[in-house]
């Protein structure tokens with residue numbers, strides 16, 4: 001399906017807010033790609049597809065996950081909301097024929113992150129967090145950091161996520177910390 005076809009599909013099947021979020025991610029992903037010397041069209045396509053499985057019922061997510069071949073960990077199974085990432089990658093492949101491994105990796109890891117993930121996955125992880133429809137204290141600062149470089153933004157975002165979960169007594173996914181450490185090592 002063409003890019004326009006995918007946009008039409010998403011427009012017709014998502015709530016207005018979700019569609020706006022997706023298009024926000026597309027736009028920021030495109031900007032970050034230009035800034036980092038990555039293919040803009042590929043980044044925008046990943047942004048367009050990243051939440052493909054968002055909003056599916058847990059039963060459906062688990063069913064599709066079983067078919068997908070993606071391996072998930074125990075925390076992802078305990079927090080079904082996280083499963084829309086690997087299932088989204090599966091739907092991008094099966095529904096839209098997207099087999100670009102970097103796009104599939106970006107969709108699969110946009111929730112929990114991964115210390116090994118490549119540039120496109122890093123771009124989508126950041127774009128998902130800072131896209132223009134989001135607003136919370138400290139976000140403007142992170143947007144400015146992202147304008148200067150990927151790693152500094154990732155350190156700030158993962159730090160925020162860790163603090164946010166700890167303050168609320170929630171589980172922190174270890175990948176968030178591993179991703180943060182990998183960025184700290186790259187920058188020092």
Ligand SMILES: [Fe+2]
Pocket residue numbers: 050051054084110111
């Ligand atoms: Fe998502």
Ligand SMILES: [Fe+2]
Pocket residue numbers: 021025050051128
């Ligand atoms: Fe998202």
